[in-house]
Amino acid sequence: MLDFDFYSPTQFVFGRGRENECGECVRRHGGSKVLLHFGSSSARKSGLLDRVEASLAKAGISFVELGGVQPNPHDTLVYQGIELCRKEKVDFILAVGGGSVIDSAKAIAIGVPYDGDFWDFYSTDKTIEAAVPIGVILTIAAAGSEGSGDSVITKQEGKLKRATSSDLIRPIFSILNPALTCTLPAWQTACGLTDIMAHTFERYFTNTPEVEVTDRLCEAILLTIRKEGPRVIADPDNYDARANIMWAGMVCHNNIIGVGREQEWNSHNIEHELSALYDCSHGAGLAVVMPAWMEYVMPHNVPRFAQVATRVWGCEMDFAHPEKTAFEGIQCFRRFLAGLGMPLNFEQLGAKEEDIPLLVKTLGLGDGLTGGMVQLNSEDIAAIYRIAAHTPAM
Amino acid sequence: MLDFDFYSPTQFVFGRGRENECGECVRRHGGSKVLLHFGSSSARKSGLLDRVEASLAKAGISFVELGGVQPNPHDTLVYQGIELCRKEKVDFILAVGGGSVIDSAKAIAIGVPYDGDFWDFYSTDKTIEAAVPIGVILTIAAAGSEGSGDSVITKQEGKLKRATSSDLIRPIFSILNPALTCTLPAWQTACGLTDIMAHTFERYFTNTPEVEVTDRLCEAILLTIRKEGPRVIADPDNYDARANIMWAGMVCHNNIIGVGREQEWNSHNIEHELSALYDCSHGAGLAVVMPAWMEYVMPHNVPRFAQVATRVWGCEMDFAHPEKTAFEGIQCFRRFLAGLGMPLNFEQLGAKEEDIPLLVKTLGLGDGLTGGMVQLNSEDIAAIYRIAAHTPAM
Numbered sequence: 001m002l003d004f005d006f007y008s009p010t011q012f013v014f015g016r017g018r019e020n021e022c023g024e025c026v027r028r029h030g031g032s033k034v035l036l037h038f039g040s041s042s043a044r045k046s047g048l049l050d051r052v053e054a055s056l057a058k059a060g061i062s063f064v065e066l067g068g069v070q071p072n073p074h075d076t077l078v079y080q081g082i083e084l085c086r087k088e089k090v091d092f093i094l095a096v097g098g099g100s101v102i103d104s105a106k107a108i109a110i111g112v113p114y115d116g117d118f119w120d121f122y123s124t125d126k127t128i129e130a131a132v133p134i135g136v137i138l139t140i141a142a143a144g145s146e147g148s149g150d151s152v153i154t155k156q157e158g159k160l161k162r163a164t165s166s167d168l169i170r171p172i173f174s175i176l177n178p179a180l181t182c183t184l185p186a187w188q189t190a191c192g193l194t195d196i197m198a199h200t201f202e203r204y205f206t207n208t209p210e211v212e213v214t215d216r217l218c219e220a221i222l223l224t225i226r227k228e229g230p231r232v233i234a235d236p237d238n239y240d241a242r243a244n245i246m247w248a249g250m251v252c253h254n255n256i257i258g259v260g261r262e263q264e265w266n267s268h269n270i271e272h273e274l275s276a277l278y279d280c281s282h283g284a285g286l287a288v289v290m291p292a293w294m295e296y297v298m299p300h301n302v303p304r305f306a307q308v309a310t311r312v313w314g315c316e317m318d319f320a321h322p323e324k325t326a327f328e329g330i331q332c333f334r335r336f337l338a339g340l341g342m343p344l345n346f347e348q349l350g351a352k353e354e355d356i357p358l359l360v361k362t363l364g365l366g367d368g369l370t371g372g373m374v375q376l377n378s379e380d381i382a383a384i385y386r387i388a389a390h391t392p393a394m
Numbered sequence: 395m396l397d398f399d400f401y402s403p404t405q406f407v408f409g410r411g412r413e414n415e416c417g418e419c420v421r422r423h424g425g426s427k428v429l430l431h432f433g434s435s436s437a438r439k440s441g442l443l444d445r446v447e448a449s450l451a452k453a454g455i456s457f458v459e460l461g462g463v464q465p466n467p468h469d470t471l472v473y474q475g476i477e478l479c480r481k482e483k484v485d486f487i488l489a490v491g492g493g494s495v496i497d498s499a500k501a502i503a504i505g506v507p508y509d510g511d512f513w514d515f516y517s518t519d520k521t522i523e524a525a526v527p528i529g530v531i532l533t534i535a536a537a538g539s540e541g542s543g544d545s546v547i548t549k550q551e552g553k554l555k556r557a558t559s560s561d562l563i564r565p566i567f568s569i570l571n572p573a574l575t576c577t578l579p580a581w582q583t584a585c586g587l588t589d590i591m592a593h594t595f596e597r598y599f600t601n602t603p604e605v606e607v608t609d610r611l612c613e614a615i616l617l618t619i620r621k622e623g624p625r626v627i628a629d630p631d632n633y634d635a636r637a638n639i640m641w642a643g644m645v646c647h648n649n650i651i652g653v654g655r656e657q658e659w660n661s662h663n664i665e666h667e668l669s670a671l672y673d674c675s676h677g678a679g680l681a682v683v684m685p686a687w688m689e690y691v692m693p694h695n696v697p698r699f700a701q702v703a704t705r706v707w708g709c710e711m712d713f714a715h716p717e718k719t720a721f722e723g724i725q726c727f728r729r730f731l732a733g734l735g736m737p738l739n740f741e742q743l744g745a746k747e748e749d750i751p752l753l754v755k756t757l758g759l760g761d762g763l764t765g766g767m768v769q770l771n772s773e774d775i776a777a778i779y780r781i782a783a784h785t786p787a788m
Contacts, residue, residue, distance in 0.1 A: 001572075001634055001637040001638065001641075002409070003408060003409025003410060003412065004406075004408050004409065005405065005406065005407055005408070006405075006406040006408065007403075007404075007405045007406065008402060008403075009401075009402075009403035010401075011399070011400075011401045012398075012399065012400040012401065013399055014397060014398050014399070014400065014653070014654065015396070015397025015398065016397060018397065178395075209634070210634030210635070210637075210638070211638070212617075212618050212621050212622055212638045213614070213615070213618040213622075213638040213639075213641050213642045213645070214641070216613075216614035216615070216617050216618050217611060217614045217615075217645070219610075219614065220607070220610035220611045220613065220614040221607070221610070223606075223610050224606050224607040224610050227606050228606055228607075240395055240603070240604030241604070243395040243604075243654065244395065244604070244605070244606045244607040245607075247395075247607050247608070247653070247654065248607045251607070251611070251650060256645060256650060259408070259641070260408065260637065260641065
């Protein structure tokens with residue numbers, strides 16, 4: 001196991017109706033003027049924003065609103081948010097939504113106290129030194145941003161999707177009410193499930209030896225999604241299945257299950273180019289890219305792929321031909337994703353094989369190599385995109 | 395799943411030699427005068443305290459010492475510590491040791507700013523409202539106190555062992571260097587392993603339905619100990635096995651794997667009377683009590699016991715006779731404990747069957763019932779002690 005630091009100071013407030021405590025949570029953490037940040041009008045139509053505003057008003061907290069966050073959140077709205085916060089002297093940002101809204105809120109939080117362009121923190125290795133405190137009311141189990149110090153933003157100009165990270169943008173509190181996710185369309189639920197599995201696999205596939213505890217914890221998350229995922233697709237109002245998924249999504253990405261080991265993240269990087277170019281859902285892109293990445297790199301670490309096949313997917317170990325077991329595990333993952341309604345190939349995703357050179361170019365690897373369990377060059381990445389392009393539907 | 399709050403703000407600093415960062419950690423969190431609290435002289439002999447003091451001195455932090463914490467830490471030393479901290483105007487307590495030292499440090503931390511007797515917080519439901527900040531350098535993986543808001547203290551007079559809990563006594567930072575645990579005697583290592591498993595089982599056995607994610611996370615911890623426990627007994631210097639155990643011990647008790655479900659804790663309560671009366675190790679007491687408790691309550695929830703038997707101990711499910719599988723799981727646990735060198739019955743522990751009425755009386759249940767998965771009365775508890783008294787050695 002490698003040396004590590006772990007710090008996850010977010011206060012999690014989990015359960016039915018607990019969004020009604022948000023005003024009290026903001027007040028307790030010293031907020032007096034809130035930016036209420038959200039996405040589409042569904043948060044208004046469902047009555048959620050009304051409840052949030054009532055809770056803030058009851059706690060004596062004033063607020064300004066900024067809605068309109070898009071999936072793959074854009075820098076343009078971040079700039080608007082920074083300007084609004086400065087003008088209105090906002091001292092707390094409350095993100096009501098999923099990963100896109102939270103990531104947008106984090107970018108605004110960094111930008112407000114910073115003299116330069118907030119994009120510096122995404123495009124260079126500049127260290128974040130201050131941020132407006134953030135609270136979260138989560139409406140989809142997916143990105144894990146409610147318990148992480150990460151944020152991903154897409155620059156409209158050039159469609160560059162880049163990430164940043166700091167303990168300073170970990171939410172002060174995150175309110176997780178699984179019932180809020182019951183009204184999600186099946187497609188969004190399935191994208192979230194895929195994202196949670198991907199976050200777990202990105203930690204699971206490693207060259208670091210002797211990581212039994214985090215291996216087992218990762219497998220615990222995957223086994224949970226394997227059981228609960230199909231249940232919520234079949235029965236969207238199943239509160240308990242929603243609750244198990246929601247906690248799994250947080251646990252897998254606050255990194256308590258990923259410490260002390262090298263992590264992967266090539267599938268995320270390879271996917272980011274797809275969602276940046278086609279504006280497809282991140283989860284759908286992952287469903288296409290991640291099994292293709294697995295198929296390509298599996299020969300480099302057959303035992304690890306055989307381990308996940310047997311421990312998570314329940315495959316019978318073929319001791320004479322471990323690579324068969326390893327491959328069967330990947331196919332189980334694909335069948336699982338297809339069962340959730342996810343795409344498995346470029347056509348289903350709406351991507352085009354002829355764009356592969358562009359995708360590889362935008363990734364910006366040039367003659368270099370990526371990190372990860374298997375280091376990849378641009379040729380390798382093109383090969384992975386081609387596998388993804390040609391994967392049969394299931 | 396039940397509603398819950400989860401908050402674990404401790405900063406974990408994990409890896410080789412990281413105790414040398416303690417001075418910087420204290421300084422960063424505003425400490426200037428430290429109470430260095432520890433147990434036996436082994437921390438001095440091993441050179442650990444010298445390294446700690448050098449790190450404090452380098453960071454410009456002065457300190458006073460209070461050693462001598464015993465297993466099942468006593469109230470008498472807590473009173474000394476409170477007096478010393480007040481006299482020396484200590485503003486930070488650094489616990490160097492295991493659960494006993496940390497729990498003693500937590501009691502002192504509560505007592506210093508409190509006008510009354512610190513024991514009030516252990517003997518009544520009085521709420522903790524202030525505490526001196528605490529840091530930890532952990533020397534044994536066992537109690538999980540490094541990541542919890544709990545403390546257990548034994549009142550010398552009457553040998554009363556009681557607990558308290560508050561987010562205010564969660565350590566600000568905990569330094570976890572697995573190498574520090576390599577020099578532990580096998581007996582202490584085994585007691586720690588037993589404690590970790592018990593902390594997990596106390597969360598695992600529940601009547602709360604639909605808790606897949608925390609079930610799976612608990613099983614992950616148990617599977618880790620099942621693999622790594624025998625390895626460190628056979629090979630005490632195995633850093634990686636020590637590291638996996640150390641993180642498992644923290645994760646299982648900071649409660650991220652126990653939220654949203656009713657918890658058990660009867661085995662702990664029943665055990666506390668043994669260690670209070672005989673001053674035996676808490677882990678050894680648990681090895682005797684917990685399987686006996688399992689045997690007694692198993693008929694009330696055969697499916698859950700069969701689940702742990704198959705998922706953790708690898709038993710073949712007997713679908714015609716699930717109770718046989720359930721019982722086989724308990725026997726696997728006993729064989730595992732015996733393999734670590736743990737006692738399984740009263741004689742091996744140094745307890746006496748004729749003391750059972752006294753043990754039951756001191757537990758103080760009277761005509762009442764305990765909580766937990768199966769509510770127990772005094773008769774039930776006597777029956778569990780009798781099973782523990784008569785369990786054959788393995």
